[in-house]
Amino acid sequence: MATTTVARPSGAGTSRAGTARRVSALLAGVAVLALAMAASVMFGSRTTPLGDVLDVLAGHGDPYVTSVIESRYPRTVLGVLAGVCLAVAGTLMQGISRNPLADPGMLGINAGASASVVTATAFLGATSGAETVWWAxxxxxxxGVAVYAIGAAGSRSGGLVRLVLAGAVLSAVLYAYIQAVTLSLPKVFDSYRYWVVGALAGRDMEVFWAVLPFAVAGLLVALPLAPGLNSLALGDESASSLGANPAVIRAAGLLSATVLSAAATAAVGPIAFVGLAVPHVVRAVVGVDFRLQLVFSALLGPALLLLADVVGRLVLRPQELMVGVVTAFLGAPALLYAVRRMKGTS
Amino acid sequence: MTTPQLRDHPAPAPAAPVRTGGHLRIGSALALPVRRISVVVALVLLVLTVLGAVATLSLGRLGIPLDELPGAVFGSAEGKNRFVLGRLRGPRLVTGIGAGAALGLSGALFQSVTRNPLGSPDVIGLASGAGAGAAFFALFLPGSPVWLGALLGAALAMAVVYVSTGTGFRNPGRLVVAGIGVAALATAFTQYVVYAVERDNATALTAYINGSLAARSWDHAVTIGLVLLVAAPLTALVSRRLEMGEMGDELAAGLGAEPRSTKTWAVLLSIVLSAGAVSVAGPIAFISLTAPQIARRLTRGTGPHLFLSALTGALLLVLADLAAQQVPWFDNLPVGIYTMAIGGLYLGYLLTREWRKGNL
Known part of the structure; x- marks a missing residue:
């Protein structure tokens, strides 16, 4: 699979024009994220003009508007956190497995986290949003381990389709379990309904602070891996001769991706396709260098998630559509596009 | 690839050289080649389905006692029995049998076309597409025929899968991954539709997404009956050509069964059958995946086993729905959740087996 994207040696491509292009792309990424954040604070069942938002931030806004903004900003902050986690995790997984279809949602990680949280709520008395992180x-x-164990067992050819299928199987079984438990125990259903469908709404800053350490830890492991991922893209042998240890890079990357997806899922519920779609867009914009890919994923991931959330608030106004549904709409076409470009897997 | 000189001399119709065993003779004009083991398996499946049906009608607090059952079914039912048979469990049972048979047939057809157990309507997004269409018609266009929505949704989903693989239904890897994507898209659409209309009705949501047989009426049973009545004879016509197709496209063409048109017909029939089942029961998972595989294992034979797949599908759905009604702790879960759990495990087993053989 990776033959289509041969990494440039990490020193190449640092010409002046290339640098200028990257800087402008970086600025554009920051601008898009800023816009998404602004939209996330402005739009709701009623639209708040940007001027009012700025007044509130400056500390002299109308008290009513202030309270509206205060109820909206945890959502924005959580969206940024979850978006960063999901997109970086997706980029890591696609880089490690050289598999353009890898996504925490498709590989059963979301379902595992959900099943664990539901179990804890139903049978072990876990209640608060912050507590669920430890269960997710x-x-x-x-x-994640189970899917990789099933999907990679005896694999000779990377096992792209196997991983996706193993993820689908595990997700189906766990989903059935989740449904059975939540539908049988109305109390669990009520408290975890929104969590299970993936929504940014109705969560508070307590969740954010509980998840933050995991997200930071995951990112701290992920970012130094970028040069290693670049050499991994050249193939295991070339990577070894460049001084990288493929096994260590893979293990660290998988660990980081799993922790990041778990953190995101714990915070906002299982949201599919952000981790799948964002890396594809990022590759199209900045090329194959993983140092840039990781940074851009961290910019575009939250932008996509927040925009999906805003769209979800607007299409059913004054009600809301869960962001997970919107990202599936936006992300599934990206998956189909990736399938079209798949090379002879049979 | 056609070989004209062979097509001028088609193989004599009754010859079925691969088969062993006797023929089923109807009068002197018609002799159907039938393997003895297939007949035994069919009888066993039939008996089990009847047992499942009896259990469905008689178990539980409202069940019709066993000694009153024959009179109620074949004679006339009175009082509570009349209510249970005519309203509560009778329509549900018949709808389940019909939907299970349709799903089994649909799966056998599609798996025969893709020559892969994974090329089954519920893995590649057909059922989810039908579910999305059905939900849209039922909730946004009240009064419109739900089956039409299911049909359009299923056809649209298959068209998207066909186009986005770039290689049609040939490459199983691409087919499955594209199908999973289309299924996710369709499920998201269903969620949107249900949330837009029945926002706080969580049971409606799970029924539309998982499939349920709760609260069926005789209308549902009649609908799926009509679908089967139309599709089953056509399926029987296509079946022999499919069997030839399993020997390879070129050989089939040589025997006069143009593979392209055979496959088109099989896919269309599969879509109609799935859409019919989904319009009366929702996108029930994994029946169309497992039924043909079980039928194939039971007879240890090759070929699509259309009739046996239909029987197996009916049996599976009746048993799953029996569990949905009678398992004590999970009170009245949608039947689709049971089939998803069991079918998911079976799919896992199937995958590891295929991988060992190196087929995928």
Whole structure:
């Protein structure tokens, strides 16, 4: 699969024109994210003009508008956090597995986290949003390991389709379990309904602070991996001769991706396709260098998630559509596009 | 690839050289080649389905006692029995049998076309597409025929899969991944539709997404009956050509069964059958995946096993729905959740087996 995207040696491509292009792309990425954040604070069941928002931020806004903004900003902040986590995790997974279809949602990680949270809520008495983080994490890791174990067992050819299928199988079984438990226990259903469908609404800053350490830890592992991922893209042998250890890079990358997806899922519920779609867009914009890919994923991921959230607020006004539904709409076409470009897997 | 000189001399119709065993003779004009094991398996499946149906009608607090059951079914039912048979469980049971048979047939047809167990309507997004169409027609266009929505949704989903693989239905890897994408898209659409109309009705949402047989009426049973009545004879016509197709496209063409048109017909029939089942029961997962595979294993034979797949599908859905009604702790879960759990495990088993053989 990776033969289509041969990485440039990390020193190449640093001509002046290339640098200028990257800087402008970086600025554009920051601008898009800023716009998405502004839109996320402005739009709701009623639109707040940008001027009013700026007044509130400056500390002298109308008290009513202030309270509106205060109720909206945790959503924006959580969206940024979850978007960064999902997109970076997707980029890592696609880089490691050299698999343009890798996504925490498709590989069962989201389902694992959800099943774990539902179990904890139903049978172990977990209640608060912050507490769920600790349950989502082991579930996500277990599911990730299981999918890789099934999908990679005896694999000779990278096992692209196998991973996706193993993820689909695990997700189906876990989804059935989640449904069975939540539908049988109305109390669990009520408290976890929104969590399970993936929504940014109705969460508070407590969740953000609980998830933040995991997200930061995941990112701290991910960013230094970028040069290693670049050499990994040349193939294991070339990577070894460049001084990288493929096994270590893969293990660290997978660990980081799993922790990041678990953090995102714990924060906002299972949201599919952000981790799948964003890396494709990023590759099209900045090319194959993973140092740039990771940074841009961290910009475009939250932008996509926040915009999807805004769209979800607007299409059913004054009600809301969960962001997970919107990202599926936006992301599935990206998946189909990737399938069209798949090379002879049979 | 056609070989004209062979097409001028088609193989004599009754000859079925690969088969062993006797023929089923109807009068002196018609002799159907039938393997003895297929007949035994069909009888066993039939008996099990009847047992499942009896259990469905008689178990539980409202069940019709066993000694009153024959009288109620074949004679006339009175009082509580009349209500249970005519309103509560009768339509549900018949709809389940019909939908299961349709799903089994639909899966057998599609798997025969793709020559892959994974090329099954519920893996590649056909059922989800039908579910999305059905939800859209039922909720946004009240009064419109739900089956039409299911049909359009299924056809649209298959068209998207066909186009986005770039290689039609040939490459199983691409087919499955594109199908998973289309299924996700269709499910998201269904969620949107249900949330837009029945926002706080969570049961409606799970029924539309998972498929359910709760609260069926005789209308549902009649609908799926009509679909089967139209599609089953056509399926029987296509079946023999499909069997030839399993020997390879060129050989089939040589025997006069143009593979392209055979496959087109099979896919169309599969879409109609799936859409029919979905319009009365929702996108019930994994019946059309598992039924043909089980039928194939039971007879240890080749070929699409259309009739046995239909029987197996009916049996599976009746048993799953029996569980949905009678398992004590999970009170009245949609039947689709049971089939998803069990079918998911079966799919996992199937995958590891295919991988060991190196087929995928």
């Amino acid at each position: 994490l082991p579930g996500a890791i277990l599911a």
